[in-house]
Amino acid sequence: MARRLPPGARLVIATHNPGKLREISDLLAPLGVDCVSAGALGLAEPEETAADFVGNARLKALAAARAAGLPSLADDSGFSVAALGGAPGVVSARWAGPDKDFSVAMARVQAEIGASADRRAWFTAALCLAWPDGETATFLGRVEGTAIWPPRGTRGFGYDPIFVPLGGSQTYGEMEPAQKHATSHRARAFAQLLVACGGAGT
């Protein structure tokens, strides 16, 4: 059974991505914890050397928990395209290059899909909650959809302007944040975390 995070507990959000930080803060609101970001604490960004989302989320959460001496939550996530064998996947951030320019990353996705009629795509998010003593709990969420072109919308972050979830017509870049939170990979992982660590549903 996962260790609980009581209301008021101080929690490090172990991300240096402002888009994720915004979403994670929204999604954590029901827990009533006291959040501080890795950036605000001046924590270093560990190298993401694991082969999968869960491995990288654990690595980031444990590094922050040990450095800060506080429970820490990390998210490792990515965009996958069926026609590209699941790429960019765990290297989604790297496709944006050193300037973190996601117009470059999205253009590469479109160029590599080329003339393929298969536009199936999905987002995955792995969350890891880690404590300074090394205990961890991980949760995985996924949302299926379509990779569209050209990009649409200025909301969200990363690959949001080229992703339309199954059954929808707007991209994540066009939707209100609350609508993205109703279906997203990250929201699905959070729903599990809230049940396991927040005491809801028990």
Ligand code: ITT
């Ligand atoms: P941290 O490791 O500091 O959290 P990062 O941006 O390097 O930040 P990742 O290694 O997990 O994070 O990279 C995931 C990339 O996948 C991220 O930079 C986004 O471009 C993309 N991504 C993940 N979730 C997304 C979402 O909800 N919408 C759009 N793009 C997303």
